[in-house]
Amino acid sequence: MEVMNKKRKKVFITDFDNTLYDWLDGWYKAIDKALVLFETKSGLTRDELVPEIRKIHTKYGTTEYENLFHELTCFIPRFKSADEFYAICDEAKKIRNESKFVNLQSYPSVKETLIKIKKAGAKVVVFTESEASSTCGRINALGFNGLIDVVYSADPKNEIFDACGTPYRFFEGVFHPKPCPENLLKIIDEIGVNKEDCVYCGDNMFKDVAMAKSAGVDDIFAKYGSDIFRQKKIERPFLDSITFWSDEMLKKEFLLYQNAPTPSYTLNNSFDEIFNYFVFDEVKSLVK
């Protein structure tokens, strides 16, 4: 009878990084391992490297830029030769790539919950702002193929990536970053359902929750994956030190947190708390 108090939904739309798995932890482990190798072999310190790394991330607008080490060319005079520099870069890149998808695990109950939603006949859609190559690799590594009906992300531009076992769609033209509601509304329109049939879940209050609210879609806050629990950890200050975000953006984020919207539904400890609030029903067609 408890079902009577729950909302019925047909499409579950979710953020990916830090909502379905711990992106920050995986990202940190991979870059830290590569940096330790680079530091050991080059004699350069992290304090010297961090400001230069941040410049490169800012140039490319990502903290996952693959050829990061190869572009630290300002340090070449510190090496015996350019060849020695590039050999160490190759090693660092390799170790980072190898670590990136190793030991990745989804948050507890994520897979079981997605399976249950799909068994009910509802659809699961991922909406991420991350690069297609990283997201595809992680979907494969996390064993999510078959659990997600479609992934939406920004146009991959010149990215080259291996085939993903999950259907992938890109927003053509201008990409509206979260919390702009345009892309979420576009997804719902393409799927061909009403907003009322959808619910959107994410770990970031001012991006995910705010976006769903301004789109008029029920919002769920994945608190267990949010920054609220990260401020004291080593990973988050390190990310801030080499992020492509400007100081202004970081400050703005902090201020926004002071005025973050109040989530309509909150998953405090685990993903399967979704079923405390929602029941999922069958939907016939996914895409128009």
Ligand SMILES: [Mg+2]
């Ligand atoms: Mg996220």
